[in-house]
Amino acid sequence: MLRIDDNLLIVRHLGGLKLIDNKKNYSKNRVAHLHMRVNSVADIMAMPFNVYIQDTYNRIVSINDACVSTFGLESKNSALGTMLENVYRHKSYLQETLDNNKIVINSKEFAFFNERFRLPDQTDINNFTLKFPLFNSLENISGIVVFGINSTNTTDSQFSENMTNLVKSFTAIFHGHMSSHSPLYVIPNLFTTREFEVIHWVVRGKTMREIAGIMKLSIRTVESYFDKIKKKVGVNTKSQFIAMAIN
Numbered sequence: 725m726l727r728i729d730d731n732l733l734i735v736r737h738l739g740g741l742k743l744i745d746n747k748k749n750y751s752k753n754r755v756a757h758l759h760m761r762v763n764s765v766a767d768i769m770a771m772p773f774n775v776y777i778q779d780t781y782n783r784i785v786s787i788n789d790a791c792v793s794t795f796g797l798e799s800k801n802s803a804l805g806t807m808l809e810n811v812y813r814h815k816s817y818l819q820e821t822l823d824n825n826k827i828v829i830n831s832k833e834f835a836f837f838n839e840r841f842r843l844p845d846q847t848d849i850n851n852f853t854l855k856f857p858l859f860n861s862l863e864n865i866s867g868i869v870v871f872g873i874n875s876t877n878t879t880d881s882q883f884s885e886n887m888t889n890l891v892k893s894f895t896a897i898f899h900g901h902m903s904s905h906s907p908l909y910v911i912p913n914l915f916t917t918r919e920f921e922v923i924h925w926v927v928r929g930k931t932m933r934e935i936a937g938i939m940k941l942s943i944r945t946v947e948s949y950f951d952k953i954k955k956k957v958g959v960n961t962k963s964q965f966i967a968m969a970i971n
Contacts, residue, residue: 726779726867728786730766734869739833740857741869773890774851774872777858780829780865782808782822794851794874796843813842828855829865836924838875838917850875852917854890875917915953922949926965 733744743765765786769775774791776784784806787797795811797803812818817840824837834856842848851872860866873886915923918939925935932950936943950962959965 726777726783726785728765728777730764730769732765734763734765734768737859739831740828740859740865742859768869771871774874775870776803777867777869778808778825779867782825784808784811785867791872794849794872795841796845811841813844814840814848817841817848824853824855825868828857828868832857832859832865836920838921838924839872848876852920915956919949919953922946923953926950926962 769788774794776787776791787803837853839851852875853872856869857865858867936946
């Protein structure tokens, strides 16, 4: 099982994150000299979001207090080694999450997802997640770092505020790697949760029909969302929007 120590440094690497053992070959000064933004695992776990790290076998290997509370788990210690199936507690919700994990691992790129899980009292929760592949020293994917925002029973303004805080945190982690023109940077101030879901699939090459199927909406509704998105960012076509997104 992947071993996580709170004192390990965590830095951006390719499309994801990478752990560095600062007790061996690196120090914070050396990493800073390489122009990397440095945080420890403890720093990441202290962020005001649901945060957990899983290995490639879908076992939780590190988790913060906020996530323990959100998932309805007993404690951080008891959560370690827990399989995701014991967290999501719903077959289709679990499968969605496992499919999303495969996307992150296979693409080796971070991605946003709107996931769901079920609490012990049978309450269903929407959890908007940002997932980063975690690279090891051999450049292989050893796990996934997951940051989540509970979007159940929140207004658009509350969700927007939470997203703003999330993006600010990761702008710091990426240390200027994200463009101020990127949708990831401007989304919190512009878009609703549904519009953000449409953006997620558009930039991944999905058609309006495919997005409608994924989101279980009519094609006309998805097109309406995308028309609003284009208007908000000042473009007229899908190709213009995608060009802006990838740049």
